Amino acid sequence: MNGIIPILKKEFREIWRDPYVLGLAIFLPLVLLFLFAYSFDLDVKNIPLALVDLDNSAESRAYADMFVNTGKFELKYRPADPDEAMRLLDQGRAQVAMLIPAGFSRALAAGETAEVQTMVDGTFPTSARLVQSYVDGVNQVFTKRLLAEHFDSLGVGGGRLLAPAVMPVPRVRYNPAMLSTNFLVPGLIGVILLAFAPLLTALAIVGEKERGSIQQIFISPVSPAAFIVGKLIPYMVLAFVELALVLLAVQFWFEVPMAGNIWLFLLATIPYVIGAVAIGLLVSTITSSQLAAMLLALVLTFMPAFLFSGFMFPIFTMPRLFQFYSYFFPARFFTEITYGVYLKGVGLEVWLGQLILLVAYTAAVVALASLRFKKKVG
C-alpha cells in the first residue's frame, strides 16, 4: 500500500476544489427525495370528468352527484353532446366521460334497467383500472339504494334480502395509513447510494484516463492497490455523507417511523456502499470516455436500483426471468433489508440471507474490478 496517503489527499483536494460537483452530489439526492415524496401517488383523485346528462332529472343528478361526492371525480365539463365529450377525451382534458341518456329516470320509474355509458381514457392503465373499479363501485351502491327503496316500499324487508353476505375487514400491516411516503422515502435510500457514488468514482478515474494523467501515476512509486483504495475511499466518504443527510431527512422531515433497529440497518449499508464504489471502478476499467462511463454506470446502477429492486415495481409482478435478473444487482437485497427494518421491524432472523448475499456480491465485484484494473496496468 505504498503512497496511499498522498493519493487520498490529492483526491479529497480535487473533490473539494470543485464545489460544483460536491454541491450536486450532496444536493441532488435531496431533490430526488423531495420530488418523489411529494408527487408519487398513484391513487386516483380529481379525475377530470365530462358529464353529458341528457336526462336532466332529479335521478340523473343524484346519480352524477354520487360520483362527485366520492372525491375521486372532479366534474370539470358539461358538454352538450357525446361528440364533444369525445373531443375532450382526445385532447386529454377529460379522463372520464359519462353519458346519462334521455329516459334514465323514466326507465327507473318503470322498474327497468337504465343504461349509462362511461368512457375512460386508458392511456395510463394503472389509473384507468382504478377508475373502472370506482365507477363499478359507485354504480353498485346507487343500484342497491334503489332496490332497497323499492323493497321497502313493497314492505318486504329489502334490508334483509340485500344484506351483504360478506363484510370485508381489511387489516393493513406495516404501513397501516397506506402513506406512499412511508415506502418511497426509505426505498430511495438504496437508489441514492447506488446512483451517485459509482457514477462519481467512474467519472473520476475515466477522467484521469482521458487526460492521460493516470499514466503519470503508474510510473510513480504508487502501487495500483494504493491507487484504487485512495480513489475509492473519498467517494465512500461522500456516500456516507449522503446517507447521513438522507437519513436525517427521512427521520425529521418526512417522519417515517422506524420499526426496527437503525444500527442493524447501518451495518447493512457498509457492504452496500463498498459494492457501489467498486461498481464504479469496474465501469472505469471497461470504458474510455466519461460519457460512455456515465451511460454504463446508469445501466449497471441507477436503472436496476430504480427498476429492479422492488422499490417501485414489486418483484412478484415481474416475469420469472426478470425476477432472476434482479438478483444480479445489489439493490434488490438492500431494498428488502430497508423495508424489513423501516416498515416491518424485523431483524437478522428474517434478512440474514439478504445480508450474506450482499456481502458476497460486494466481494465479487471488488475482486473482479481490481483484477481487471491490475491487468490493465500490468
Next chain:
Amino acid sequence: MNRRLAGLMRKEFIQFFRDKVLVILILYTFVEIAICGWALTLEVRNMPTAVYDGDRSAESRALIESFARLDSFTLVERVQDPAEIDRLMDAGKVQFGLVIPADFSRNLKAGTPTDVQLLLDGSNSSIAGQAMVDANGLLMDYNGQVALERVERSGQAGHGFLPQVKNLVRILYMPQLKYVHFIMLTMLAITVLLLGVLVPAAGIVREKQAGTFEQLMITPITGPELIAAKIIPMILVKLAGLTIGVVMSMWIFGVPLRGSLLLFYGISVLMFLSSSGIGVLMGTYAQNMQQTLLMAFFLLFPLAFLSGTMVPISNMPPFLRWLTYLSPLRYYVEATLGVFLKGVGLEVLWPQVLALAIFGLVLLGISTLRFRKSLT
C-alpha cells in the same frame, strides 16, 4: 447545404463512431426499453397470497377460487392457522392474506353477514391500495350475486319490477389496458430526452477541453453552422436508435400505431432539437465533462419526472402540476401517446407541437448566442 457544413458534419460522424463503446451503449439504451416493457408494471398482478379457510365448505372454496382467478392474486399458501399468515408476511413470502371464518356457510344460509378478513402488506402503498380495491370489488360482486339469488328465491323478482342502473364502462385507446404499451412509449420518450441532451452536451465539452474550438473559430465557419454540424449527425444517429425502439415496440410488444408515423417522426425531430438546445446550453456553462454529466443528471431526472410518465400529472400537487409545463418531455409524451394510442393528428396535437417548436427555437437560440460569447 453548403460545403463547409458538409465537411464539418463528416468530421462529426467520424468522431462519433470512433467511440465504439459509446455507440453500442446508445443503441443499448433503446434495447433497455424492451427489458422494461417486458418486465415492469405498476399494477398489482400475481400478488403472493395465503389463505386460511376455517369453513371448508363448497361455498368457501368457491369464494377462494374466485380470488385465485383474478390476475391480481396468486395463491401460494394454504395455512392451518390465521397467525401463520402474519409470519409469512413478515418473512416477505406473501403480501396478501384472506381469512374465512368457520361460520361462513352457516351465516350465508341464515342470511347474516360474515366478516372476512383481508390482510395486506401495506409497505408499497400503491400496490396495496390496488389489491384492496380489487379484493373489495370482488366481494362486492359476490354480495350482489348472493342478494340477487335471494331476491329471486323470495319471489319478489316475479313482479318484473327491479329498478337498476347498468354502467357500461368502455376503456378507450387501450381497451385491454396493457401496461406494456404505455411503458414502452413513455420509456422511448424518456430515452429520446436522455440521449438528446447528453450526447450534444458531451460533444461540445469534449471539443472545449481539447481546445479544438479555437482552431475552428479561425476558419470561416460561423457559430450557427458549427452548432448545426454538431447537432444534425447526432439527430440522424438518434433517429436510427428511435427506429429500433419503434420497431421493437410495434413488432415485439404489439403497440398499436393508430396515427401517422410521419407526424411522430416530425415531432421527434422537434423534441431532439429542444433537447439538443438544453444540451448545448449546458455544454457552454460546464467547465469539464464531469460537471456536464452531473448537471445533465441533475436536470434530466426532474424533467423526466415532471412529464406524466411515472405519475399521472393530475395526481400531482398543484405546484408540481404547474412545473410540468416547463418540461418539454411533457408535450412529447402527450404527443407520442396521442399518435400511437389515440390516433389523433395535428388537429388535436397542435398545442403540443407548437410548445415543442417554441422550446426548440428559444433554447437553440439562447445556446447559439451563449456559445458565440463563450468563445470570444
